[in-house]
Amino acid sequence: MTLQVVVVGGGYAGVMAANRLAGRSTGALEVVLVNDRPEFVERIRLHEHAAGTRALPTVPYARLLHPGVRLEVGRAVRIDADGRRLVLADRELGFDHLVYAAGSVGRGATQGAAEELEIGTAEPAARAHAAVAALPPGAAVLVRGAGHTGIELAAELRQRRADLAVHLLARDGVGRVLGPRGGQVAEARLRRLGVTVHHDERTLPPVDLTLRTVGFTGATLAADSGLPVDDAGRLLVGGDLRVPGYPYVVGAGDGVHVTGPAGAHLRMGCAMALPLGAHAADVVLAMVAGRPPQRLDAGFVLQCVSLGRGDGIIQLVRPDDSARSVRLRGRPAAAVKELVCRSTLWSLAGEARRPGSFRWAAGPRELARR
Ligand SMILES: Cc1cc2nc3c(=O)[nH]c(=O)nc-3n(C[C@H](O)[C@H](O)[C@H](O)COP(=O)(O)OP(=O)(O)OC[C@H]3O[C@@H](n4cnc5c(N)ncnc54)[C@H](O)[C@@H]3O)c2cc1C
Incomplete structure (x- = not known):
């Protein structure tokens, strides 16, 4: 009997999960990917679009998906976890297993002053681009x-529009996640580019446009479905990415909060969406085969920040995401960052061509001991 797996959300986590499932299940699963747009959005390049460097960064799904994945374009409005149905505006899809990969949205989308724009997802970024x-x-x-x-x-x-005065409000410091030294380097590079950095709101001059980049909240689908979520609207899952009480619902990517030691060091980011997507697929495959699913074991390697097209900072990090002393700057860093952006698409398409090929770094060592 063919089992139906629905993956909701065709971003980094969802495409990785769908490709791995279709490629490794050797026909035992029918894999359906539901996404609200007909094309994949490279969210990690949306700042380039907002600034005017490039058109909206989309990629046809035909370039990324395993031929065994069926794409259904439509917005899911509710997951009926008890009835095992995904409800869309005009249809319903039954499932045996569901992978929740609906991602996140920019905080400005739901909070903050109306005149402020944000760039967390495609439509807001396109509005920012026009503004x-x-x-x-x-x-x-x-x-x-x-x-x-x-x-x-x-x-x-600043690089794309040298004719504009660009101000950056860094109330909690610049690039805290890069560590104290990395943050200082980032601030110095920004000042050299001509960005005016403010640490105090009261020093801000009047501006013509404000763009918010103050973090992400989980997609609303999990909360709208009455599933357990954290304060940021992210679906709560255990260390094996399954939803307690609904083991056939597995989560991956920005839209989930992995509870317990397996998730304590994780932050939202494409860098984790790919491993989580692959692990979610492995969890479903284990359940289908009657094996116990493994706990997630995933860690960080790098943090990459671009500073326009010709500069950047690459910060080596420990598996728990804390900064190491080694970092790369300037043109070589910009080249590495560009390579990392491209490698996300190579990983997705690579998983379609060679199922099971995607590998990731292990998490902190204490994790293995717990
Ligand atoms: C400007 C910018 C730069 C970034 N740079 C980096 C970086 O350098 N490194 C890094 O690690 N991370 C970066 N990120 C974060 C990264 O983009 C996200 O962490 C990543 O996209 C999360 O992947 P995901 O698959 O979980 O979600 P997404 O990529 O958001 O995919 C979710 C998909 O689900 C769809 N969807 C949502 N709700 C529904 C629904 N109800 N029905 C149907 N479809 C739905 C969405 O349209 C989307 O296609 C950046 C983000 C931004 C905005």
Whole structure:
């Protein structure tokens, strides 16, 4: 009997999961990928789009998906976990197993002042792109939030539109996640590019446009379905990525919060969405084969920040994401960052061609001992 697996969300985690499932199940599974857009969005390049460096970064699914994955374009409105049905606006899909990979959205999408735009997903980023393009020479832009995305957006704007005054509000410091030294390096590079960095809201001048980059919240689908979520709306899953009480619902990517030691060091990011997607597929495959699923064991290797097209910072990190002393800067760092962005698509397409080929780094050593 063929079992039906529905993967909801065709981003980094969902495409990885769908490809691995289709490729490794040797016909035992029918794999359906549900996504609300007909094309894959490279979210990690949305700051480039917002600043005007490139068109909306989309990739046809035909270039990424295993031929055994059936794509259904439509927005899922509810998961009926008890009835094992995914409800879309105009149809329903039954499932034996569901992989929840609906990702995240920019916080500005639901919170904050109406005149502020954000760039967390495709449509808001396209609005930001249009607003930036409409700014006359000499206009001032404020980027609010100086994590990875804020740093990358401010640098990209400054490089692409040298005629604009670019301000960055870094209330908690620049690039804290890069560690104290990495953050200082990032701030110095931004200042050299001509970005004015503010640490205090009161020093801000009047600006013509504000772009928010203050973090992500989980997609709303899990909460809308009455499934257990954390404060950021992320689906709560155990260390084996299964939802307690609904073992046939498995989660991956930004939209899930992995509870317990397996997830304590994890943060949202494409760097984790790929391993989580692959592990979610392995968990489903184990259940189908009647084997106990393994606990997630995934760690970080690098943090990569672009500073426009010709500069960047590559920070080596420990598996728990804490900074090591080694970092790369300048053009070589920009080249590595570009390679890392491209490698995400290579990993997805590679998993379609060679099922099971995607590998990832192990998590912190204490994890293995617990
Ligand atoms: C500007 C920017 C730069 C970034 N740079 C980096 C970086 O350098 N490194 C890094 O690690 N991370 C980076 N990130 C974060 C990274 O993009 C996310 O962590 C990653 O996209 C998460 O992958 P995902 O598969 O979980 O979710 P997503 O990529 O968001 O995919 C989720 C998919 O589900 C779809 N979907 C959502 N709800 C529904 C629904 N109800 N029905 C149907 N479909 C639905 C969405 O349209 C989307 O296609 C960046 C993000 C941004 C915005």
